Amino acid sequence: MRDVLATWRPVIDTEIERLLPREIDAEYVASFFGEPTYEYDSTAIQRALPDLTWDLLDRGGKRWRAVVCCLLIEGFGADPHDYLPYACIPEILHNGTIIVDDVEDGATMRRGETALHHDFGTDIALNAGNALYFFPLKIVARNPGDLDAETRLALYEMLMHELNRTHLGQGMDIQWHNEREIRMTEAQYLEMCACKTGCLGRIVARLAAILTGQFAEDERHAARYAELMSISFQIGDDILDVETATEDGGAFGKGIGNDVREGKKTLMAIHAARNADPERAARLEAILWADENTDEEVREVIDLLRETDSVAYARECALDIASEARDHLAALDLDEESATQLAEFTRFMVEREV
Amino acid sequence: MRDVLATWRPVIDTEIERLLPREIDAEYVASFFGEPTYEYDSTAIQRALPDLTWDLLDRGGKRWRAVVCCLLIEGFGADPHDYLPYACIPEILHNGTIIVDDVEDGATMRRGETALHHDFGTDIALNAGNALYFFPLKIVARNPGDLDAETRLALYEMLMHELNRTHLGQGMDIQWHNEREIRMTEAQYLEMCACKTGCLGRIVARLAAILTGQFAEDERHAARYAELMSISFQIGDDILDVETATEDGGAFGKGIGNDVREGKKTLMAIHAARNADPERAARLEAILWADENTDEEVREVIDLLRETDSVAYARECALDIASEARDHLAALDLDEESATQLAEFTRFMVEREV
Structure with a gap:
């Protein structure tokens, strides 16, 4: 089983990175979230979303939620590679809940390091946690699987x-x-x-x-x-x-x-x-x-x-x-x-x- | 305009109360959120959601988001009374953001009283704030307007x-x-x-x-x-x-x-x-x-x-x-x-x- 997890994890991480790159610019923001009414400050958004998200993702996690989703899709007779963005939905949601739960529980540590709200500040961490509740839900509307x-x-x-x-x-x-x-x-x-x-x-x-x-x-x-x-x-x-x-x-x-x-x-x-x-x-x-x-x-x-x-x-x-x-x-x-x-x-x- | 707000506010509040009663029981929880797998603790849920939400709602607010939604529906030629649960969606979302924003901003006061996370604790307040992000979205799936x-x-x-x-x-x-x-x-x-x-x-x-x-x-x-x-x-x-x-x-x-x-x-x-x-x-x-x-x-x-x-x-x-x-x-x-x-x-x- 460790092998299955090891095989899939980089595939999932590549897909998450495709959805939310480590380095974003105004063009990415407009393409994922929609055109701005005026002008995005992608520098601030970089710090508010991908910096914090990737800090957490890079700390570990087995991505088992995405892997199990892929195994089930395969088990149902379809090719998981056709649905990778969807398999990332619960994984991203999970990471959002981690950030929010740590604020709620007053946790000091997370995956062996300082909890994110201590590292980044409660305000920005909490907003990122909540953003990660809605970010994956947007994937369904973007409809990458042509559903x-x-x-x-x-x-x-x-x-x-x-x-x-x-x-x-x-x-x-x-x-x-x-x-x-x-x-x-x-x-x-x-x-x-x-x-x-x-x-x-x-x-x-x-x-x-x-x-x-x-x-x-x-x-x-x-x-x-x-x-x-x-x-x-x-x-x-x-x-x-x-x-x-x-x-x-x-x-x-x-x-x-x-x-x-x-x-x-x-x-x-x-x-x-x-x-x-x-x-x-x-x-x-x-x-x-x-x-x-x-x-x-x-x-x-x-x-x-x-x-x-x-x-x-x-x-x-x-x-x-x-x-x-x-x-x-x-x-x-x-x-x-x-x-x-x-x-x-x-x-x-x-x-x-x- | 104050008249319009004064006329509509009790209508909206009654509707919000229909959606999320001040006093809930296990039957309500099952009917709104779905049957439990085992057994809901509706006493804990009462404290975690309606108590806190109504504490905030009772502090005031003009409910203008719901009222403007109703006015627009009427303006478009339909009867707002057919769509009241939907008009409450942005109002409930707004109250959720208030709770979360106050935690993020470290606010001490809200609508002339102690901020909710000081009154109820950051953990329960934050969870309620987030619950109020998803609660209104469930209304669409419940489909009261037969859409x-x-x-x-x-x-x-x-x-x-x-x-x-x-x-x-x-x-x-x-x-x-x-x-x-x-x-x-x-x-x-x-x-x-x-x-x-x-x-x-x-x-x-x-x-x-x-x-x-x-x-x-x-x-x-x-x-x-x-x-x-x-x-x-x-x-x-x-x-x-x-x-x-x-x-x-x-x-x-x-x-x-x-x-x-x-x-x-x-x-x-x-x-x-x-x-x-x-x-x-x-x-x-x-x-x-x-x-x-x-x-x-x-x-x-x-x-x-x-x-x-x-x-x-x-x-x-x-x-x-x-x-x-x-x-x-x-x-x-x-x-x-x-x-x-x-x-x-x-x-x-x-x-x-x-």
Whole structure:
């Protein structure tokens, strides 16, 4: 799978660069965004959009959203090279959300470097993040795939559906973060993941299905596959944070045991709060709620998550959801090579070191 | 004109409330945003979206964007009541940009009260602001006006065009703010206004034209009318800030002589920088660049703007642009009553106390 990612990544990056070059001029701005009424200041726009975007893109990222989109397009029997600009849509959206989320979360680091709003200033970073929400949506109107009107409309309606729910998910997550009590149900937690992370996955899959003209039922299976995989991945990520918390170093730029320090209400925390005795559950809420935690407190929470079998429980959930994802993938009539690569990818993403 | 605004405002507010009720439940969330995969936490969503949105809406605002859209629809010979949800689109977008802009600008006040990100927290405010970018776009897909596919696609393509340029405008403005030198041309300044403010005006007008099936030429005139009016309004706003700066009190919640304190590169500042002797131009840049200004320094800048005739120059520009706007309005074959009201509205918005 690493090979597939390695093969596709430069193709995707070349395509993103074609859409949003590293160096732009007034001619590019006019051709992509439309003629100016008066006169663009392309020097300012250079700094406001491509400089910041490429700073982030060059920091890494596997571009898996674009790659999965391409694999699905191939699986549906079309040539992904005919639809590369579309495959970049979720990838660009994702990078926009990263910038905005970091402002919302008050993050200091991103991919091992200073978060963009610290590097460039909150104003310009935030505007670029938001610009990256709308930039990719313009691709559909530019119509590089020569799609008929019905297909373009279907793409817009799909994108609006998913991008609305993305903000519901982020809203729930933030709101919970701002409450001391761990009151959400597991179903609500999974819904938050489905909206916040899953919807971007759904965009990946539904793009592929709509672009290649699949039946509604197949679009639904593809969307569910990507959604469930995203949820499983999210839970796996939370587990990884706990698993590596007791080790030294760790490869994560974001830090270690960070979810506890950030007061994140993970599936493990919800499970532990429900299964610990009331006193320890209250202690869990208190530590997650506190602005600062000692290493001792972080360890205390992690010990509790283990004692209540919450880590094992979350792992089981993640694996069940991944298996459900694979069922939806199997329900699709994909060409064999793509299906194998996608199944492998699912394993790669979910299992990792979990 | 105040009468027209007073008549329409409650109609618009009722419609916005129909779209986004003050109190929501899981049923509403499912019906507007689609069925959940698991289970929405409507309590969290209540806090994350309607609470914040209505806090802002209840602070005021003339809803002129929705009203002008209705007047244009009527002018084009259709009944605005058939298209009320659409007329709310630019109004809701506008309120979203207010929240986001206040975070970007580090504003402390909004409409005479604490800025929303101070009241609710940056995280939840920012997410709500962004949610309000996508919420109104969902209206088109919900299709309350029973529009054909071609019209819905035209609406989406129009919205994507304008919302992309909005972010170019904001990007230019912020980037200039972060530079000491006043280097932009007047044409670039007007372009910034055209993008940052004008595009939302263009949405107002183009919505009306597309909804009522106008010819491209008429849509263009309507868009130009609203765009130019918005630019003229923006310049007028900047002039007002200077005009009232020497007076006590003033009705503006945002404060007085604020543009100087914020280091805003207005059309007046650009004109003054170009027409003052180099030493005073450098002094102007220094004062606008400084993080803090004494009242003395604010007065110094305002005196310079007057001495270089920059206030008069900007006023002339604003009036020229408003007159150009009225020409585009006149080029439209609108029903007489609406045309009169729109012409009156233009005067009302641009001339105000200027």
